[in-house]
Amino acid sequence: MRTFTEKAYLDYSMYVILDRALPHIGDGLKPVQRRIVYAMSELGLSAASKHKKSARTIGDVIGKFHPHGDSACYEAMVLMAQGFSYRYPLVDGQGNFGSPDDPKSFAAMRYTESRLTRYASLLLTELGQGTVDWAPNFDGTLEEPVLLPARVPNLLLNGGAGIAVGMATDIPPHNLREVVTACVRLLEEPETTLDELCMHIKGPDFPTGAEIISPRREIRQIYESGNGSIRARAVYEIEDGDIVITQLPYQVSGSRIQEQVAAQMQAKKLPMVEDIRDESDHEHPTRIVIVPRSNRVDIEQLMAHLFATTDLERSYRVNLNVIGLDGRPRVMGLKPLLEEWLVFRIDTVTRRLNWRLAKVQARLHILEGLLAAYLNLDEVIRIIRQEDEPKAVLMKRFSLSDLQAEAILETKLRHLAKLEEMKIRGEQDELAQERDELDRILKSKARLRKLVREELLADAQQFGDERRSRIVERAAAQAITETELVVSEPVSVVLSERGWVRTAKGHELDPAALSYKTGDAFRAAARGRSTQQAVFLDSTGRAYSLPAHSLPSARGQGEPLSGRIDPPDGATFAGVLIGDADDRWIVASDAGYGFIVRLGELHSRNRAGKAVLKVPEGSGVLEPxxxxxxxxxxxxxxxxxxxxxxxxxxxxxxxxxxxxxxxxxxxxxxxxxxxxxxxxxxxxxxxxxxxxxxxxxxxxxxxxxxxxxxxxxxxxxxxxxxxxxxxxxxxxxx
CATH class of the missing domain: 2.120.10.90 (DNA gyrase/topoisomerase IV, subunit A, C-terminal)
Incomplete structure (x- = not known):
């Protein structure tokens, strides 16, 4: 039983790693993504065709190649169609394919339509040219490609994330032009260092833009080890005194930002913000407006606080864990990853050239037989008319192969004109030139690498675009402290006999004249500012501190201090202190002993406070x-x-x-x-x-x-x- 369980779990874990969660270095796709793209190509859903119902595509995928849940399969297809999720989408969707606020809000597959994008052709163009291996599908009735012959490093361009058994992958998207430039540099100079590659690939390039603020040394370390984290920050502009956020970090929802800012406003932690609203539309996909309370608000300080306390600044884990050409998963640095992909690409191009060479040679062989027939046309016609088995006679008479003889016999009468001989000779010359060129490329590593280089540059020229995520080295954002967020104004802190506390604006208040609960009365009061800490001294000589602005308003009867702090059982409160940390106060017991203490010495973040005054047994504490x-x-x-x-x-x-x-x-x-x-x-x-x-x-x-x-x-x-x-x-x- 133990042996069976171990084997079953190992088999399952290998299946999850290799056939579900991790992308392959060759085409950068997981099996379900690969099968979706291939099934759509088989349905003729190219970028030039009409859209077709997504349900039709998913039906083909799960019926022919991927026998799993239709909802999971559809979600994988939707992800490849979301321009805010994929840097270079593979699917062109028509209908509701989700939004940045809620990527999973897409419509059911019976309502949406889809086709492949132009970029997807980079994965499919060479599919039928002997470039990849094929394997039986799950029921052995069809064949499917083991990999797609990617013409560019799609693994880095679109990135990917997945959780397998005991391992995971997190690959950020990159810019096509930068990655191709780095590949070309490696092809021309195999000894290129990582630092030189980083001159071309400056960092990830997220589809939603934003700024990458990680130091360059950290980005280099990630590309060296294959592990690390990248920090991205929203981009904002100032318009008529308002803050307009125009780009959000990758996978950050605008509605989530609104919720986070609104929550701080409700908690009175953002008094300098008057309003936040979302003005995003089709023309401006991201436009979140934050309205400061006045033109005196320090906008840079406010944004630094929001970067530190909301998703306007976010960290992304990077783990370049991929399935290599040997079929094994491993974490790779940037240079080994590009080198291995170039091995894949060169092998793919070699297989394509060999396939084409075989086709050219086969055609030349047929043309040689046809030319022999045209040169002896009358004899060929006589043999076909008079012989019982003309094929065998033709093969013997003109030293033809079976294929050549079959081609002659299948030639239509309309092609027996004199002009056809000219066409055959012209086609022979063209194919001979192509054969010689293919031979030269296949026999020379330099020419082969040159061809790969030219194709990469051509694809980058056609499908590449400008970088969206600027790389700007910035210091980590700092949240504004609670006291900085609070408006500094005079307040009076009032303490009752039973330990109820409240605070009122101003110093003109008569605390004894306030209303108190039945059986309760005024005990002590202190005057200070809303940005200061209020300190409470209990009958055991312990001190507790709370921000003055956080205390309940004097419009009511306050709340018990015991709800905010943890005094010893039976302790009562002797007084309240407030002021600057350097202010001096006298604390004393009614046994006749006391001393002067700096107010800052009484501050404590601990709910249990801190021991300050040693009170003799049986004695009480006087008001400070x-x-x-x-x-x-x-x-x-x-x-x-x-x-x-x-x-x-x-x-x-x-x-x-x-x-x-x-x-x-x-x-x-x-x-x-x-x-x-x-x-x-x-x-x-x-x-x-x-x-x-x-x-x-x-x-x-x-x-x-x-x-x-x-x-x-x-x-x-x-x-x-x-x-x-x-x-x-x-x-x-x-």
Whole structure:
């Protein structure tokens, strides 16, 4: 059983590799493609004939040569008719053969009509001239060509893709004139190097145009190893301030581009784009218009972002894996591939010349017999009239072969005129010249190669065209960062007691006046810009950051932070910070310890945040306070028993994380029992005042008045006036 299974799988894999998925180096076709082209030629569907129903063609293909599914066979034929899929289409379709937006949107084969293109003649012209081997079809009733006698390297011109068992192929299309020029160079100078060939074949040439932006050294490496990837980018123009995309990368759908750009617009990731629309028509197959929001938009930066985030720039895998002349699949570099195809072409031309030489010699042999008959016409007529077996007598009398005698006997009476002798002699002279020329070519490798060269150049002249894909070495596109995409405007970030967050435009908002859910209330607010990161500090001393522009609008009641980040179980939020990365803030615990930290140190992409403040057991976290750029600013610390201490903020160290230094001289035992704790802190600059709120009342202490409470860091401070010792919060004004 194991032996049988192994053999069956190996047989299957070889079938898939050789008879389904990989193209042959000779004609560049897979079996199904070859059979479609041959069947169409047998039906007389040349480029000069009328179109015929595709169903008729497919019926012949699957009935005579390819006993597989009709839909798969039809799809293979449609692909060869799509000008946006094949660089040089083999089939000329009439009807709906799909579109670049949806290549598989073609009509059923009963509705479409097809015939071969003029280019397809390059694969078929020499078919009946002894150039290829023939094999029985699947049921042995007909014969089909093993290969088609391609006059040009169709493998490189139209490329191909396929997945076999354990291997695959991806060959990009190329330009006919460039490939032929490289072949001619190899014929003239067999020692031509790869670098010299790359002077002729500069890179792939996609049917839809676009720009190939891969560096030349990478393209050369692909042609050397047979493996790699090519990057292609759309081409755009500027018309009246709008961006008009005129060429898309190979196999990229215009509707897909619209979807990708529209999705970014809906997600508010493209605020500089007002609209995108498709204006493609028959005259302009690709015309996608992107309308910038204003003439101040940097179009180059916008397009670089779109190249990086949409299919306007795409990478194509290259794997030059083909079936060689020895019938084995292998990955080949450019030079070995062209060399092997030239071996195939020279062999094909040799077989064609030998076939023609045999035909010429056979005709000369017949003409020699006919001439003998004309020179002895009366005797020939007498033998035919009087002899019972004139053929044998003729052969003996004039030393003729069986073929010559048969030709004489089949000659019509009208051809016995004197003029016919002249025609025979003239035809003899022409054929003798042709025979001598064929002999000379076949006996000289140089003349044979010259003939191949001339035919290649003639075909390139007739069927070649200009390169469509420009090769422009460009740097890889960079997407615009999220902050660059966002319009910079002032915003206020509001945090509630239960950890719900929202953001409002401007700094004039009174956050306490907003509506909150039942049981919830205002906790903290911070003012910054929409392009900045909002940082949230929880009761365990961990910091979390979110882009301010991504937070929900203050028109509603916001959303819980726990949906965006992962704080520890039971943690609450102490405050919110926003500003530039170099801004300094004070973070502190109510155990009386704290330090100054740069805001950038608190930024984290991790949903779990980062540990910043070490909070003693049983203690809480105070709302973070911004530190003004002033060496004379005072840090004001208020204890739960109404003591106020002020000292220079510069006495507090700047740290990235930790417990910090002692701010207020609380009694350790009272802290543990929560009899005493640090209730609030604030930083006051010389031009500002400290506001003390207590039971709905407020007391303003000007900067100079704070000297009454001045002391050193870690002292206990002075007691506030009677009636102000139960303080709700501190604020700074001015």
């Amino acid at each position: 306070i911004p530190v003004p750029n002033s060496d004379t600013a005072l840090l004001c610390a208020l204890s739960s028993d109404g003591r106020l201490l002020t000292f220079p903020a510069t006495q507090l160290p700047e740290l990235p994380r930790g417990k910090g230094n002692k701010i207020f001289g609380l009694a350790a035992k009272k802290v543990q029992s929560r009899e005493e704790y640090l209730a609030a802190i604030a930083v006051v600059a010389p031009q500002q005042s400290l506001i003390v709120y207590s039971s709905g009342r407020k007391m303003t202490l000007k900067f100079a008045e704070l000297d009454d409470y001045r002391g050193e860091r870690a002292q206990r401070g002075a007691v506030l006036p009677r009636g102000w010792r139960k303080v709700d919060r501190l604020a700074v004004e001015g």
